[in-house]
Amino acid sequence: MIQVTWFCLVAIMIAVYVVLDGFDLGAGIVHLFVAKTDPERRQVLRSIGPVWDGNEVWLLAGGGTLYFAFPALYASAFSGFYLALMMVLWLLILRGIAIELRSHIESPMWQSFWDLLFGGSSALLAILFGAALGNVVRGVPLDHDGFFFLPLWTNLMPGKDAGIVDWYTLLTGCAAFAALAAHGCYWVIYKTIGDLQTRARRFGSQVWWVVAALTAGITLSSFQIQSNLNMQYQVHPWGYIFPILAAAGLIGMRILSLRGKDLAAFLASSLYLIGMLTSAAFGVFPYVLPSNVDPAAGLTVTNAAAAEYGLYIGLAWWIPGMILAALYSFFVYRHFSGKVVD
């Protein structure tokens, strides 16, 4: 079914975005803690400098693909989460400017200002992305015209009157923050040397416990909050492959990092992120945005999709286009591979 194909393709693009931009967001979160001197901070920035913009393109291309394949979902979610998305925009803008402008002037004041902005915006973005995923799992008060609007917060309870932020989405936000901090940490360990690497190792091994605890927390609470999850995993037990992948990644990144296999630890962290995202996507399927008021009003893979002719046409340009994009990414990562040197 073409709609399910596009659901999988969009999910893949979002997963690639989270893995790639995730490490530079994570690097932004951890650099304030692990990089103390200006040369160390430059080292962190150099490790993401040539690639961060390309990583963020996955968000734009993924957003464009979502718009084209599931216009009703794009329209509903973007207007419904209006305030949160505008904040995402401001943070993306501030963060991009901070990365690009920091090195234009050699002045400690100028640089520490942009460092703080880079760290702060990265942290808030991670939390907002996690909370967004939490909202999708929890469901939103969709009307039968397919629209809704959520205030930023109400009583912090994930019931029918929930806002964008409730305790559950706050928990998923914190989990995303910790997971991306760890992910960025493994990237920094892999790309750098010296004191910076040592501090990153220590930070990574501490933050792992937080990731593990929050992972358990969101897994348990998600099954409480969204009954569709129970149903999906009971009816299609093969879907347990996704949580198993996430668990394997979580354990793998700990063990591999302790053994000093830095690239493998980073890849295990990527596997963990992919496993968590696909677990959630599988769990809410066939919904793409469930309703927490009336299940029948939820947006599904079929009722949110564009007409079929366009979806088939889309495959004809999307597949060659993404092969090209993957080649560029491969080329640029190979070109800038290895440790960053001062």
Add this chain to the structure above:
Amino acid sequence: MDSALAVHRLHFAFTVTYHYIFPQLTMGLALLIVILKTIALRTGDERYNDAARFWAKIFAINFAMGVVTGIPMEFQFGTNWARFSKAVGGVLGQTLAMEGVFSFFLESTFLGLFVYGEKRLSPRMHWLSAFLVFAGSWMSGFFIIATDAWMQHPTGYKLGSDGTVQLDSFWGLLLNPWTFWQYLHNMTGAVVTASIVMSSIGAYYLLSGKFNEYARIFVRTGVIAGTLACLIMLFPTGDQQGAMVTRHQPVTLSAMEGLFDSTEGAPIALVGQPDTDKMTLDNPILVPKMLSFLTYRRWGAEVKGLKDFPRDQWPDNIPLLYYSYHIMVGLGTMLILLMLLCSYSLWRSTLYDARGLLWALMLALPFPYIATTAGWMTAELGRQPWLIYGLMRTADGDSSRVSAANGLFTLIGFMGLYLLFGILFLFLVHREIEHGPHTEVVPVQGVAQ
């Protein structure tokens, strides 16, 4: 300003107008940088590489601003124009997603290599990365113009039973005749902006006696490219763009020209103020029969006036549309004259010492920006009251659930943020200009340095 629709319109108008300050320079500059790199590669003249490296710095700052102010545009289709997006996403999503898939990956990859990789790459590979940045940005321009052209003149679609607009012909969407002329007109406009910026900075250096060698390259390259581009703006691209409006949006043509009564041998108004209540053009300075000739190539042809169109088809802000159009045409004409004078002086080998002309060239810097902005305002105000011409009214496309208060909250946020960025941008560009072009091979200031 208390209606949600007005807020959503202003939200998009403000963010897109601000955004387009940057791409119009980078798209044009990408071409000029490829030209400089090509001359350097062919002749082995290192000054052209230095010149390219200097402009790459200006390019990088503008590109970063263009990227960060561009992201809100894609988001706003969903956040502020949800009913529109839900209805047409299956059609317009094609071009918008193609921009992401084909242009953004290409641009971001090779901009990194171009800006950070000069030391590591061979001269040919460095030229190639400059060329691919150019190709990516011009492709990006194409997909955005194709999107706007579809809203101006929808093609290749059919109406679904559920009220959505569906794709019926992929090539009908991509090969929209409106796209062709609008794309050429717009991209040539970007070359005008970049050429005038380049020659203007060159003129500033010559007048202040700095970086003379490079200044001459800037003035020469800018004036030659600018003259060609300015002429192409007028003919055939501007002329044909006008023909598209005449054929498909006749009421827009009358509003742009401030023509209220249908007239045979209609005059063109150079100056005047359209009064939509009394339906007159006040204080007009007219060139007789000119409008008929320009529109239909016949001096006596009849041009329909606004009074002969139903009022609910009129663009909803005729004075602003009229002024935007006249500012575009007026500034465009002045720039053509300036460029022709400079070209003549360049040909006579007197330009580098012609202080009067150099002053004019230097001070011309803001005008291409104003002209392009006015041109876009003409296109988008002229499309009103339609969001998709003849298919969906603007009033039916905004996000019904996002209140005026929430919209205004974020609009004010954007205004504050963009004000700060504007100051920062000017400060950084000013530093680069004062620093000037140099000979040493250093990668552009940036993260990888």
